[in-house]
Each structure stands twice: as structure tokens, then as C-alpha cells.
Amino acid sequence: MRIARVIVDVPSRETDRPFDYLVPERLAEWVETGSRVAVPFGGRTLQGIVLGSAEEAEVDRSRLKPIADVLDAVPPLSEELVEIGRWMSRRWLCPLTVSLQAMLPAALKGKTEKYISPAPDAAWTVLERSVYADFLHALESGGPLKLSQLLQQHPERADAVKQWLKQGKLEERQKVEDRLSVKTVLTVFAPPEAALRDALAAIPARAAKQRELLAYLLEHPEPIAQAALAEAAGTTTAAIRALADKGILEVKAVTAERDPYADRHFAPSAPLPLTPAQREAFAPIAEAVERRAHETFLLHGVTGSGKTEIYLQAIDRALSQGREAIVLVPEIALTPQMVERFKSRFGARVAVLHSRLSNGERYDEWRKIREGRAQVAVGARSAVFAPFARLGLLIIDEEHETTYKQEESPKYHARDVAVMRGRLNGAAVVLGSATPSLETYGAAIGASPGFGDRDEAVRPVYIPLPERVADRPLPRVSIIDMREELRLGNRAMFSRALADALRTRLERGEQTVLLLNRRGYATFVMCRSCGFTATCPHCDIALTYHRGSQNLRCHYCGYAEREPDKCPSCESPHIRFFGTGTQKVEEALAETFPGIRVIRMDVDTTTEKGSHERWLTEFRERRADVLLGTQMVAKGLDFPYVTLVGVLAADAALRLPDFRAAERTFQLLTQVAGRAGRHELPGEVIVQTYEPEHESIAAVEHHDYRGFTGRELGHRQALGYPPYGRLLTLTLSHEQVPLLLSMGQTFATRMRERAAAAGVRGDDSSSDRAAEVLGPVPSPIPRLKDRYRFQCMVKYRGDVDARAWAAETLKELAETAKRHGVQMSVDVDPQMML
Ligand SMILES: Nc1ncnc2c1ncn2[C@@H]1O[C@H](COP(=O)(O)OP(=O)(O)OP(=O)(O)O)[C@@H](O)[C@H]1O
Numbered sequence: 001m002r003i004a005r006v007i008v009d010v011p012s013r014e015t016d017r018p019f020d021y022l023v024p025e026r027l028a029e030w031v032e033t034g035s036r037v038a039v040p041f042g043g044r045t046l047q048g049i050v051l052g053s054a055e056e057a058e059v060d061r062s063r064l065k066p067i068a069d070v071l072d073a074v075p076p077l078s079e080e081l082v083e084i085g086r087w088m089s090r091r092w093l094c095p096l097t098v099s100l101q102a103m104l105p106a107a108l109k110g111k112t113e114k115y116i117s118p119a120p121d122a123a124w125t126v127l128e129r130s131v132y133a134d135f136l137h138a139l140e141s142g143g144p145l146k147l148s149q150l151l152q153q154h155p156e157r158a159d160a161v162k163q164w165l166k167q168g169k170l171e172e173r174q175k176v177e178d179r180l181s182v183k184t185v186l187t188v189f190a191p192p193e194a195a196l197r198d199a200l201a202a203i204p205a206r207a208a209k210q211r212e213l214l215a216y217l218l219e220h221p222e223p224i225a226q227a228a229l230a231e232a233a234g235t236t237t238a239a240i241r242a243l244a245d246k247g248i249l250e251v252k253a254v255t256a257e258r259d260p261y262a263d264r265h266f267a268p269s270a271p272l273p274l275t276p277a278q279r280e281a282f283a284p285i286a287e288a289v290e291r292r293a294h295e296t297f298l299l300h301g302v303t304g305s306g307k308t309e310i311y312l313q314a315i316d317r318a319l320s321q322g323r324e325a326i327v328l329v330p331e332i333a334l335t336p337q338m339v340e341r342f343k344s345r346f347g348a349r350v351a352v353l354h355s356r357l358s359n360g361e362r363y364d365e366w367r368k369i370r371e372g373r374a375q376v377a378v379g380a381r382s383a384v385f386a387p388f389a390r391l392g393l394l395i396i397d398e399e400h401e402t403t404y405k406q407e408e409s410p411k412y413h414a415r416d417v418a419v420m421r422g423r424l425n426g427a428a429v430v431l432g433s434a435t436p437s438l439e440t441y442g443a444a445i446g447a448s449p450g451f452g453d454r455d456e457a458v459r460p461v462y463i464p465l466p467e468r469v470a471d472r473p474l475p476r477v478s479i480i481d482m483r484e485e486l487r488l489g490n491r492a493m494f495s496r497a498l499a500d501a502l503r504t505r506l507e508r509g510e511q512t513v514l515l516l517n518r519r520g521y522a523t524f525v526m527c528r529s530c531g532f533t534a535t536c537p538h539c540d541i542a543l544t545y546h547r548g549s550q551n552l553r554c555h556y557c558g559y560a561e562r563e564p565d566k567c568p569s570c571e572s573p574h575i576r577f578f579g580t581g582t583q584k585v586e587e588a589l590a591e592t593f594p595g596i597r598v599i600r601m602d603v604d605t606t607t608e609k610g611s612h613e614r615w616l617t618e619f620r621e622r623r624a625d626v627l628l629g630t631q632m633v634a635k636g637l638d639f640p641y642v643t644l645v646g647v648l649a650a651d652a653a654l655r656l657p658d659f660r661a662a663e664r665t666f667q668l669l670t671q672v673a674g675r676a677g678r679h680e681l682p683g684e685v686i687v688q689t690y691e692p693e694h695e696s697i698a699a700v701e702h703h704d705y706r707g708f709t710g711r712e713l714g715h716r717q718a719l720g721y722p723p724y725g726r727l728l729t730l731t732l733s734h735e736q737v738p739l740l741l742s743m744g745q746t747f748a749t750r751m752r753e754r755a756a757a758a759g760v761r762g763d764d765s766s767s768d769r770a771a772e773v774l775g776p777v778p779s780p781i782p783r784l785k786d787r788y789r790f791q792c793m794v795k796y797r798g799d800v801d802a803r804a805w806a807a808e809t810l811k812e813l814a815e816t817a818k819r820h821g822v823q824m825s826v827d828v829d830p831q832m833m834l
């Protein structure tokens, strides 16, 4: 490779193309596609990724600069992942470096460090020589000094350094360094036994600590971490160092793995004999894995139907072929219980990737995969980029979950990435859910267009699994009309039915899961006299009341203010907070059922690392009667003593301005209902609502996925929403409105012109619109952190290439946007309309 094509890590549209660099002789062996390199770029040194090689440079060869350094011994990205990155940036319209960086663990996101050293011909004055004697000596004898470190240790030298750099007495060099290196542990190695005995005999009796140490090592000769040895032998590290200085012991830095599950024991589990229904569902998946054929499946299995056991056995097939597997689960469902099922079956071959790991832990898990020491990766969204070389199977559990779409750039959907990796690797892809998304389900049963990329629409093979294992029935669901309760004089938070059912559970020692659907149900402060609501001064979003700290907080920017005791607008004292928060439910439970043991899980109680796990373990060990929480209690939990599930405010999210509101509500209710009666004890579900007739709620009563979905697909088709039409949104933000309006209008106009040029009907009045451009209008969140936000939405049919028009239009607007500091953010196939 004489010339390397490098994509530099500057996430802007102007630099979004490869630049050519010479590969110096000394690096020739190390530079490959996917290598991370340091390159000079516009006077700086930046990190870049090698995309490939070129025979001839695009510019005059003599003007090319050489690559400064290669940052890893093995390229962190394979050719396949580089290919995936290229495809992602076309698919979701983001700069290539953004999609490439998304595949690297945070620890490998290099930062540029400055080093200073004296210029060879620097002429120091006598004064400098005397005032800075120590410093100059260190500089001249010790090699380049890291600037950031120097300034931290000696801030008083900053002025002198600046001066000298300006005078050319110091030279500055930049190097790209990893944010984090491999962790090393100082480890003590003892000599062979005979040498140890000799040493012990030679140590004078007064060096008691050293003698104790050697005696200990005679008993325990295996290498041991220095700190652990000091503790175990009851001595100090000074004693160890003294022996090392004498050459008796050897102390070396040894790379250590941070295994977050190191202190946990997983009882091995053997494959369960599959039920006939499971066997039937398993067969086509196993067959595809054996054939090494890329095929996508939708495993539509009701809650508790044994999907996970099918995943485990399919993975086993892939492993026995010497291939590897990725399992994606929603972040929130990545509980110890879930991890345990995989660790128990596959032991140390499993690497776990989730956001609660530290950067270092994540990096170590990632290296296990990259170096072939793990064959199964279980993780949240970004685990889809697990750097395996022989992928045979990709599984996405709870495939309908919105968390598989990343909300920041690159705004990719892990489902689409999984299918693309499946294609490139000849691997099977299994999408599993009790409530598949309309996109996947519609495509699988042939009712709507395929999902995914325009030219490569995916139609999964449909595999139904309609029964729970072992003939366990689905739980009985009752819908309670809360208006009726009110009419009968019950003003409490719990309907009579739910209160009775709860009481029975308490008597029997069984457990209850209570879900408070709080999306769009903020606990906001309102004045009863004038209707004033407290909003964030930077974001135009209602502030949320926090009882613990007695203040009002903005969930978007963190702004906080004290709870008002009178209305800031009309001075009325009748200002109070509204809405049902989990805290309020907890209080109501304690009042209604004295002595009840409640675990509350919401954003406030689960911020601390590991707290989520702790609560669930406590609940599993039956140290609480009720698990009360928001969305996070709805997913993936499998507790034998849960026989009652209650839902408060089932309709809370139905009025959100999002065309998926009904679908989300149905999915959430069905999933949480599925937590009841999964083992021997039968389950019961009570859903409280003010809108019992709403399709998404009524359908839950009879577990009627097909009925609900059929009607919902009809609505979507009539309105041209996904999965029939596609969406693309552009959000513009800036401190000033007029600029946003004019840029938004330019975008909309240029998009309409492009539609017309392509011969596509785009006028709003036509019933057969192939592409429609809406906006600019204020975004659902009209202001965020003091910036106004406007958006345009493009609604288009799958056969229209509106994405390409958007890409061209954005390129045209890029210069203006940069000049005025307008942020443009495009979302292809958005999942969240808020
Ligand atoms: N073949 C089998 N024989 C006996 N028990 C089984 C079998 N398959 C699964 N189970 C058990 O049935 C229960 C439900 O299975 P599992 O959790 O795999 O279902 P699931 O479809 O993944 O559920 P959900 O989507 O609701 O999380 C578990 O306790 C599991 O151990």
C-alpha cells in the first residue's frame, strides 16, 4: 500500500471524503484497510481510519503528506465493518467518520496530545538558564514532555512555555493517543523454590517483613498482584520493592482483563428438550445456519413461549460450525437474569456489552471478541458492531423496541445493520418479539412493503409461536374503566378490582408488578387559579417536580429552580403539582396497605451503577411484595411468584403527537401483561384506563395482536405512514427564528423542485402523493438550550429516492448553515416523532 485513502475524524460535511496519504516504509506492514492512523491535517494531527489503498493519488504525489503513525497493532475495524460504515452513511445520511467511529469502543476514540521539546538551536538567555534551571534540564534530558501534564503540574510555567513556543525556542509536536490504555497490574513473580530458600537464608533477621514475604512465597509460589501479595503476606509494598531491587523478586506490569462478571458464578445449563412447537420454529432457523445462508426470520412468539431457548440452541448450532453469534437485547432488558441465561449455557465464550460498563470494561469485552476469545456477544444496540470475523447468526430480541434506533448521529437502526451484516457474512438473522413492529410484521406477512434499504427491502420468513410452553395459559386480562369508578364514588388511585387483587396477593405471599405508564405524563406544576404552568426558561418544556429535593427540573437541560409557594404569574397560593408520579403511587400503596413492601424503579432510583440489578435481585428473592415502576419493569423479567400485573394510566401516552402512539401503547401493555403467570402459578392482569374503547387497549384484553395490527396497518396505509410510506425529517436549530424559517423554506422548496424534476407528484392536494414535503414548522420541542428548533418532514413512497434529494439539498445548504452557525440534523426513518 503506497498511498492510503484516509477518512479523518472531523464530523463535518466538508471533510466527508477520503484524503490521500503516503505510507512511509517503516509503517508499510502495519497500514491496512480499517487501521486507525494519525495523520497531519490542516496544521493539526488527527485520527483517521484507512478506507483502502490507491495506485495513483488524486493530487500531485509530491504534495501528499505521510501518515504519522499507526495506532493499533491489529486494525480495529475489519474490511467488512468498513463496508458497513460506508453503507450506513449512505443509508442514514451521515458523514462517514461518524458511522466508523460509532463502531469503535469509546476507549479507542483517540485524542490529540501536544508534546514540547527544545528546538535544537534554541539560545537560552542567562536569566532563563538560572530561573528555569530545573525545568530546562528536564526538557533537555528527558525527551518531549506532554503539554497537558506539564501545565497541570506546573501552571506557573504556562507563560514561559507560551513565550518560548512563540520565539521558536520550543518545538511542539502532536500525537494522537488513546483515551484509555490496556489496564496493567503490577505482578510479582517469585524465583524457583531453591533460589527462594537461598534468598531467605541470606536475608538478615532484622528485615522481618522481607523474611515473612519470602516465607509466604515459598508456600504460594504462583504469580500474584503486588497489592494482593502485600495484603496476603501482611507486609508492605516497600518490602516487595526492596526485594525486587535486590533482584530476588521480579515485578512486572501484566495486562489485566476487567471482567465485570468475574466474581459471579453461573451454574451451567444444558439445552432443554424443545416442545413440539419450539421444534417446529427452530427447524428453519437451524437449517439456514447449517447451510450458511443469509436469511431473515421473524420469530413471533407470545410472552413466555420459549423464544430465548430457541435463540440458545440456534447459537449452539452456529458455534459448532466454528462460527460466531451476536444477540441484541434492549438496554433495559439486559438484566443479570438475561445475561445469566447466556453465561450459563456458553460460559466464558460470552462477552457482554452494555452501557453500564466502564469504558475500560467495555474495551476489554470488545478485545475478547476481536481477538477471538469470545464467540457470543450479548449486548445492547451497538453490540451489532461486535468485531467478529466469522459471524453465523444475529439475533435481535424484542425487535420492536425503539431503543434499537439511535437518536444521535449516526441515527442508525440496529435491525437494518444486523440484516446487512447477515448479508455480508452469509449469516442468519432472527428478529424475535411477542409484539413485532408493524414494519417487520407487515413485511413478513406480505401486507406492507419490506423494511430496510430502498433497493434491498427485507421480507423476513414468518415463524409464529402462539402458545406458552408447557400449556401454561396466557394471563387473564381485565380492563377497568376509571370513569365508572369515579361515578361510583371511588376517587382513589386504585380501582376496587386492583385493590382487591393486590390484597389477595399480599395474603397469599405472591408478588405484583405495577406499571405506571408515564411517557407524556410529566408531573408538572400548574396554578389552579390562572392555569400558569412552570416551564424551562431555556427549552419551552414543562418543568418536572421532584419531591425529594423539592425543586423543579428540566429533563432536557438540567435547569433547576425551587418549588414556588405562590404563582409567579397571578400570585395565587393555589399552585401545586399535577400528574401521577411513581412517588405518589408509592405513598398511596403505603396508605392503603399498611406494611406493604414496595420496590420503586424509575429514573430517580436507578441512576446509580448497579442499582437496577440490585432492585431486581431483591424482588426475585421475594424481599418485596410489589415492584412499581415505569417502562423499565415491562421487559424481559421472568419471576415465578409474580401472579398479578397492574397497569395505572394505560392511556397516558395515547395523546402524544406521534403516529406510533397506539402501537407503542399496545406493545407496552402486552409486554407487561406477559410478566404474569409465567411459571406454575396462573397470572392475572388489571389494566386501568379512561379510554377502554381505544383499539390499542381493548385488543390487550384478548391478546389480539393480529386484530389490532390489521386495523392499525389499515390506518397507516390510508395516511401514507410507515410501513407504507417513509419519513425523513430535518431539524434546524439556531438562536434566531427568521434564519431558521428561511433555511427551512429553502429546504422545502428545493425538495419540491427535485420531486418535480424527477417527475414525482408532490402537491398536497393530490390523493396519490408520492412525495410530500411538510414544513417548516416549530419542532415538537420548539426550543432547547436557548436554541429555537424548526423541522421539515418529507413523507414519500418507497419507490421514490427522496433520500438522495435530501443529501443533495443538504450539501447545498451546508455552507450557509456553517456561516450562520445553524445546526442541521437529518433523521432517515425516524422512530421518535417528539
Ligand atoms: N422446552 C422447554 N421446556 C421447559 N421449559 C421451557 C422450555 N422452553 C422455555 N422454557 C421455560 O419457559 C419460560 C419462558 O421461556 P422464555 O423466557 O424463553 O420465553 P420468551 O418467549 O423468551 O419470553 P418473553 O418474550 O416473554 O421474555 C422460562 O422459564 C423457560 O425456562
Ligand SMILES: [Zn+2]
Binding pocket: 527, 528, 529, 530, 531, 532, 567, 568, 569, 570, 571, 572
Ligand atoms: Zn396563577
Ligand SMILES: [Zn+2]
Binding pocket: 536, 537, 538, 539, 540, 541, 554, 555, 556, 557, 558, 559, 785
Ligand atoms: Zn431546559
